[in-house]
Amino acid sequence: MKDGLVLEIQRMSTEDGPGLRTTVFLKGCPLRCSWCHNPESISPQPELQWIPVRCIECGTCVGFCSRGALSRGVEGVVIDRGACAGCGACADACPTNALEIWGRRMTAQALVREVAKDAAYFSRSGGGVTLSGGEATAQSEFCMDVLRGLRASGLNTALDTCGLCRPETLQAMLPLCDVVLYDVKMIDSNLHRQFCGASNEVILENLRLVASAVVGSAGATSLWVRTPLIPGATATIDNMKAVGGFLATLPPGSVSRWDLCAFNHLGRDKYVRLGIDWLYRDMPLMTAAELDAMKAAAQSSGVDPAIVRTSGATRLQE
């Protein structure tokens, strides 16, 4: 069995599929969405972060690194990302956990054992375990072991995917999933390439595949589509209409929900900790009116209006 690189196990998760769930975030993603609010999930390698609020400036870490990747700067610990191998030795030594490693290797068996601890909380609400990312299909072999283990434990399974993978991978995984959460960001392929670092043909083709599997009982029993609403990118009336228009061409009844998730900026500090200048650093949240307009556009796009939902914070206005 193959190890997986797990970013985080989030228990009592309420936003990643039906019921109460545990969401497993896997590390490594084939897309490079400019707005990504989990930038630490993109690289398929472990990454070191320094959390200033925890640091007591004891200096334990500096000089600890055999590759000399850590030094002390004016504003605290400086990580030389070129030199850091992500081995985590400094994080183990850091007394306050101010240095932490994003991503740890786990076996499928250990992961299943860990998430099964919350089985009692899932059942009454149709909840279970969601494999999310990063991108779960990028670690498909590992994920299939995990899904099989979850199935064997009688747990409901969900796959949260960006859809960019080989169709065979999806076809293999679908029979092991009860729910698929599928991201559709934008329909215009050029814009998609521009904002997400890859075109969307495969993504849309794969969505057709999942949709027919759902209605044909050849796999998961329900499909939820999710669209992040990013001001200046996906959050346009045209894009809402285009995405909805596309969804309307899928087999009737295959999409049971279409969630419009408003842009949020809670990931801002993660960018700082990764040393990346984020394009959306100063982007304000959407206003409630903007969110309503997106919803209205989505509802008039040709899909069953009842499947459209919105979520996420909107701008505080006096």
Add this chain to the structure above:
Amino acid sequence: MAAINESRPGLKEPYNLSPRIGWLRDYYFKGTDRKWNNEFTAWTTGTPWDVCFQEMTYYIVPEVYFLMQALRGSYRQGAREVPLDADFWNWSLPERRAWFVRKVMVDMVPQEILPGDLVCGARFNIQTSLCLNRDEAAEYDRLLIGPNGARATMKRFHDHGYGNSGATSGHLVPGYERMLKIGWRGIHQEIEGHYQALSPEDKAGPRGCQLRAMMTAATMPRDVGVKYAARCRELAAVEPDEGRRAELAAMASNLDHVPWEPPTTFWQALQALWLGHMLVMSDENYPGPGVSFGRFDQYMLPYWQRSIAEGMDREFGKELLKCFWVHCNTAYDAQIRSGNQGITAGFGQLITLSGMGADGRDMTNDFTYAVLEVIDEMSPILEPKPNVRLHRGTPPELMDKIVQMISDSQGAPFLLNFDERSMAGMLRQAELAGMKDRINLDNVHEYAPVGCLENTMVGNDRSGTVDNNLNLVKAVELAINGGRDLLPYVDQITGVAEPVTQDGPDTGDATTFSDFEEFWAAYERQTAYIIDRCASTYEASESVRARFFQTPYLSCLVAGCAEKGRDINQGAAEINLTTLEAVTFATTVDSLLAVKYLVFDRKICTMGKLIDALRANWAGHEVLQAQARNKAPKYGRDDDEADAMAVRVMNLWCDGAWKHVTKSTGRRFRPGMLSWNYWAGDGYVVVATPDGRPRGQFLSNAICPSNGADINGPTSNSNSVGKALGGKSEDQVGNYRGYVNLLPNGASHTITFHPAVIQDPEHCEKFKSFLHGYMENGGTALQINILDPDMLRMAQKHPQDYRHLLVRVTGYNAYFVSIGRELQNEVIARMSHQRF
């Protein structure tokens, strides 16, 4: 009203209150500005040696230690003299006491009725003379306030960080159901029957004295009722409003019947219940704390149904309940001028709702919902405190109602009690305390919590649920230093340090221990010692109370007392236990884990270095402190290895508790975890602990993980709690359907949730799923708090204590302390505006 809602959205407001209830509620909250209140009045026999303050009941309240003598003096000073019967001093002590309390309540305290009130029984907080003669008073003082008396003993116990202990009043469910069924006439008759059955020698002896005292006490509610009936008629005679006149007439005619005769209507039943209840508080000279109503929605149901069938408007029934609610709150008036803090901040007259009946069937009924409606419409209000009993068979409608109330109130206006786990504890108690004839599969579902969440049986059970509060972590300190305090005790006022003495057994020099098991062996012996010391500290006040403070009225309401001809304070209850409430559980477990990790497993420091750091309160040892806090394993994360230590600690001290029995009253100790507010206050008394906590920082609360330790969220926290209580196993003594509960008393567990978890119907469904999971994996009781902006501001100030705090923005979670200041401020602002 609208303006208030706008400025502080999310603040629960009462609703659907009639002008009558609105006025009574508003009046109550005027506090000291009221013309009328129910502040203690003190009453004396007039002897120069008289004592009008039963101080032992406050031995578990460290806030008043410094005031003990002052309170004793001032109550005596302010006491009014009661003209005594000519034979008074010839009677036995319980007879004097019964007569005196009745005299005060019937003839001395005025009968008052607030405007519009529909339930009689207003002033009941009294401090009455202990009724001691000169010789008794001298002996009492010698045992109590002498150099080695109960007061000094308990104070030493507290000063040295062990916790507190004292024979305390309340904390039981009196036999109210029976009181309503047979009326006080029936109770009186039964006591008289027991008395008449005594031999002439016994009649002249202590049993005869006690039963005569109880007969006197049993006439007190009758006579108070007669007085209130007369008062109603006086008021009716001058009442201009016709409607009110009719109400007063109805109240008078109710009181012509109850509480002496059994009630027939709901109004009468509620009236009889209130008088019966308030007089317990008068008798004990102690308002509120833990005198609980038990399964209110079960025993009141027949009266409710009958009155509804006879045409009582459901809303009028609720109106009566709301009056009753206001009455319960007047208990707080006792020490109204000292403000709501410490003991005066939460009294705990519990009302139990729903839960299992025989054969596991659910007992929710229309009256359950009526009471929940009253709570919802009245809240925020402190008393009575509802406990809703949940179990696998709880109907979805009740779950919906509960979650809706939690959502509307932004926090639970009740405590949730979990039947399966709770009943397993009671069955285990039945086995270990040898009381299977009194608690078994046929009746265990009749249990009810008292005080906060302490599970007991009803009408025959006194389990001293707040009497002993032991800091388990003291045993770690003693094990580290060979049975001696780590630092000398310094008197807070004089600044004088006491020399350190060999208090616990000499378990050797910990710096020479070669492995953790050697340390554990020392810890084990010190644990036995601190439990033993707690038991002997308790005995000091328990024995004095048994001898000098009887409560014959309360004894009428507790099965076992009349049969034995002995007072409840002399150990006569059929279920006669006291509870060792462990405080600092997680601090103890985490400290042991830290010692193991730092000194033995990873050898990060020597024991000597650790001891130096603890003595220095970690000053100059910040790196080691950080390692103790952040690197050593912790209980509360659903980490099986760490939780195994929790189970080990739990088994050790529980086994220790069961071994002890009070000498004077034969009460076996049973284990529980309440910890009330001591985990905060004692944080300043208990020295630094190996888990990285400095002196001055809070200890862990009851069975909860240490502050900030539960970094894996509510489900892992709950799983750890369930494991620590014994988890599930068909082999364990007293398991109930596989549930094991080592703590029959139950364990206080609080979880704070982000408001987004109940923001809309979809999330409420998910939250219900959490509660169902808790039923399977969690503890005996759960307090649900909802995160508020104030807590987030605290987290900004003390990030170390709030590492676990998750903030949720739909679709996204983040640890609050690790998102920059600017975003933190925005999260706070959003929460203030109820926008997530």
